[in-house]
Amino acid sequence: MTVLDHRHHTAVPGWLPGATAPRTDPAPLLPDVSPVRVLGTPALEKHDPALLRELYRRLVVGRRYNQQATTLTKQGRLAVYPASTGQEACQIAAALALGEQDWLFPSYRDTLAVVSRGVDPLEALTLLRGNAHTGYDPRAARTAPLCTPLATQAPHAVGLAHAARLRGEQVVALAMLGDGGTSEGDFHEALNFAAVLQAPVVFLVQNNGYAISVPLTAQSAAPTLAHKAVGYGMPGRLVDGNDAPALHSVLTEAVERARAGGGPTLVEALTYRIEAHTNADDATRYRTEAEVTAWREHDPILLMDRALRELGLLDDGLVQEAADEAEALAARMRAEFHAGAALDPMALFAHVFAEPTPQLREQAAQLSAELAAEAEVEH
Amino acid sequence: MNQTAVPLRTSTMAQALNSALRDAMREDPTVHVLGEDVGALGGVFRITDGLTAEFGPERCLDTPLAEAGILGTAIGMAMYGLRPVVEMQFDAFAYPALEQLFSHVAKMRNRTAGKLPLPITVRIPYGGGIGGVEHHSDASEAYYAATPGLHVVTPATVGDAYGLLRASIASDDPVVFLEPKRLYWGKAEFDPAAPVEPIGRAALRRTGTSAVLITYGPSLPVCLEAAEAAKAEGWDLAVLDLRTLVPFDDETVCRVVRSVGRAVVVHEASGFGGTGAEIAARVTERCFHHLAAPVLRVTGFDIPYPPPMLEHHHLPGVDRILDAVARLQWED
Numbered sequence: 001m002t003v004l005d006h007r008h009h010t011a012v013p014g015w016l017p018g019a020t021a022p023r024t025d026p027a028p029l030l031p032d033v034s035p036v037r038v039l040g041t042p043a044l045e046k047h048d049p050a051l052l053r054e055l056y057r058r059l060v061v062g063r064r065y066n067q068q069a070t071t072l073t074k075q076g077r078l079a080v081y082p083a084s085t086g087q088e089a090c091q092i093a094a095a096l097a098l099g100e101q102d103w104l105f106p107s108y109r110d111t112l113a114v115v116s117r118g119v120d121p122l123e124a125l126t127l128l129r130g131n132a133h134t135g136y137d138p139r140a141a142r143t144a145p146l147c148t149p150l151a152t153q154a155p156h157a158v159g160l161a162h163a164a165r166l167r168g169e170q171v172v173a174l175a176m177l178g179d180g181g182t183s184e185g186d187f188h189e190a191l192n193f194a195a196v197l198q199a200p201v202v203f204l205v206q207n208n209g210y211a212i213s214v215p216l217t218a219q220s221a222a223p224t225l226a227h228k229a230v231g232y233g234m235p236g237r238l239v240d241g242n243d244a245p246a247l248h249s250v251l252t253e254a255v256e257r258a259r260a261g262g263g264p265t266l267v268e269a270l271t272y273r274i275e276a277h278t279n280a281d282d283a284t285r286y287r288t289e290a291e292v293t294a295w296r297e298h299d300p301i302l303l304m305d306r307a308l309r310e311l312g313l314l315d316d317g318l319v320q321e322a323a324d325e326a327e328a329l330a331a332r333m334r335a336e337f338h339a340g341a342a343l344d345p346m347a348l349f350a351h352v353f354a355e356p357t358p359q360l361r362e363q364a365a366q367l368s369a370e371l372a373a374e375a376e377v378e379h
Numbered sequence: 380m381n382q383t384a385v386p387l388r389t390s391t392m393a394q395a396l397n398s399a400l401r402d403a404m405r406e407d408p409t410v411h412v413l414g415e416d417v418g419a420l421g422g423v424f425r426i427t428d429g430l431t432a433e434f435g436p437e438r439c440l441d442t443p444l445a446e447a448g449i450l451g452t453a454i455g456m457a458m459y460g461l462r463p464v465v466e467m468q469f470d471a472f473a474y475p476a477l478e479q480l481f482s483h484v485a486k487m488r489n490r491t492a493g494k495l496p497l498p499i500t501v502r503i504p505y506g507g508g509i510g511g512v513e514h515h516s517d518a519s520e521a522y523y524a525a526t527p528g529l530h531v532v533t534p535a536t537v538g539d540a541y542g543l544l545r546a547s548i549a550s551d552d553p554v555v556f557l558e559p560k561r562l563y564w565g566k567a568e569f570d571p572a573a574p575v576e577p578i579g580r581a582a583l584r585r586t587g588t589s590a591v592l593i594t595y596g597p598s599l600p601v602c603l604e605a606a607e608a609a610k611a612e613g614w615d616l617a618v619l620d621l622r623t624l625v626p627f628d629d630e631t632v633c634r635v636v637r638s639v640g641r642a643v644v645v646h647e648a649s650g651f652g653g654t655g656a657e658i659a660a661r662v663t664e665r666c667f668h669h670l671a672a673p674v675l676r677v678t679g680f681d682i683p684y685p686p687p688m689l690e691h692h693h694l695p696g697v698d699r700i701l702d703a704v705a706r707l708q709w710e711d
Contacts, residue, residue: 004436133490144458145490149482155448156483159455166437166461173455185475189448196443197452351493352528354551357579357626
């Protein structure tokens with residue numbers, strides 16, 4: 001008995017003999033007809049008030065984080081910042097759905113998820129500051145480096161989850177992707193591998209409407225992106241990506257299903273990128289202000305605020321606590337990013353290989369001599 | 380099979396590679412093989428023959444047919460402490476995996492400041508000479524050698540096939556292991572218990588005083604044949620087998636070139652932007668005053684790999700090598 005035993009099929013009477021027979025009934029894999037929602041529905045009352053208050057607090061802090069990072073970019077303290085403003089519910093729910101032993105595989109827009117996982121903002125933003133590629137220890141944080149080539153981290157999540165399962169460890173990997181990323185070949189290959197191996201992986205697609213400037217209608221003709229799951233033999237879930245408790249519930253269910261040996265899930269979260277792609281982008285060239293305004297009315301914090309007030313869960317104390325925490329984080333980010341980054345040019349040669357090759361030793365000596373000459377000129 | 384009673388094994392290169400995989404898997408439970416048809420079939424070249432039977436499908440995994448997915452999955456496995464050995468079925472079939480190789484395998488150690496090394500071996504049967512139709516004969520080593528962060532190893536003998544594959548699997552750095560498929564079926568004796576040399580050392584296969592042929596992988600036997608034929612012309616040719624392209628063994632190459640003063644680089648990949656250009660440049664930069672003639676290259680033409688009935692015109696042969704040796708300015 002091995003973890004791969006599910007790969008043996010039995011022929012179905014009336015079909016052609018052997019492996020061409022149907023494997024599974026597609027009906028249970030189909031995504032929800034309309035996105036799962038909790039806020040503004042009776043389902044909200046079934047949620048743990050402590051969790052709802054934590055989600056609210058984290059959303060407020062997360063929004064401030066996005067604002068501060070965007071400001072730091074305008075001040076030249078970050079090289080670039082792809083904001084997740086408007087997508088904070090996805091970022092926070094993804095981090096909270098995972099246990100300490102699980103692994104997160106973020107893309108470049110997911111630094112808030114990384115921070116929500118407990119990584120210091122200074123470390124999470126190192127790539128975007130430009131002083132190093134990765135600021136945190138991926139093993140310690142159980143968080144892969146921020147991935148820039150779209151969807152290429154998705155197969156890594158599959159491999160890691162598969163390896164953990166082979167070792168008998170209850171580890172789930174969650175890969176964060178965008179709507180544009182679902183067009184990449186690596187997305188397809190990762191989902192196919194995950195389903196074939198029944199790897200404990202959750203794929204979270206934050207469908208924010210645009211891949212830089214290209215709208216979803218030009219990206220995919222699928223009924224929904226969640227429907228893509230069915231072709232791989234895994235369930236697809238569709239969820240309101242600005243409804244934090246709905247996301248938390250759908251993602252937690254997918255994570256626990258994976259942990260229990262139920263295999264992978266594809267979750268499509270419908271959200272919106274309120275800011276431009278990055279500070280270098282001009283969103284007015286491809287979308288209207290009216291569209292952005294409509295989405296501001298469906299803002300994750302606004303939805304949460306309204307629903308919690310109705311339930312009597314949002315008091316002045318919590319509002320103040322969240323605001324204070326947000327301001328403290330922003331102040332710390334300003335202080336840390338306004339200090340100069342420590343740079344060590346010789347570190348460029350430190351981790352190309354376990355041991356530098358003779359050629360790299362020569363080149364390191366060359367750079368070292370250049371640095372010494374520069375230092376002499378400065379004196 | 381009793382290894383201690385029979386210290387020397389006579390086998391083909393294919394069998395030696397199979398032995399290396401089996402021995403590595405026996406010694407280290409973190410070694411996992413994955414690829415297309417590597418299970419029941421034993422790979423299209425039978426390099427993984429019997430591994431699934433001995434170690435189970437979890438250790439030797441038949442994957443879906445998707446090279447980026449295979450390598451991407453291997454990356455995740457390596458991140459979790461396994462030591463994957465990936466089989467790409469043919470040289471040109473590895474291209475879908477190049478993004479995973481170039482953007483992640485080659486860079487992960489560097490972009491995580493050493494926190495996530497990826498001890499992955501990517502085995503790729505490469506090169507022509509077996510009558511393969513298109514996309515089955517590419518000599519693709521220059522792409523890999525030009526990518527910082529990858530070691531590039533290519534054995535030319537049965538003993539090196541075993542020893543260098545063991546060393547590659549044991550390496551904590553990613554290795555692109557290029558197997559010269561036209562040498563798969565050549566037989567020789569080798570000692571599996573011989574101490575494994577570290578990758579990165581060239582081997583002088585034949586001493587000589589007139590000039591040195593610098594080569595690797597599938598072109599080694601051609602060069603040895605050319606050196607033998609050169610005796611009739613009065614030339615005493617040395618033959619140097621690089622064995623690894625990265626790290627490059629400047630020390631041995633320069634020592635040999637300085638001692639003979641003339642060099643020809645031989646490989647079957649196209650010449651333009653090929654490894655021969657790099658080698659000629661390195662030798663010229665380091666050994667200029669020891670050279671009696673420019674370093675010449677004998678390579679495949681700068682053409683897409685030809686159909687099998689014409690490939691012998693493309694591949695460097697004895698005559699083309701001897702023509703190059705004749706142009707090494709002996710009259711001066």
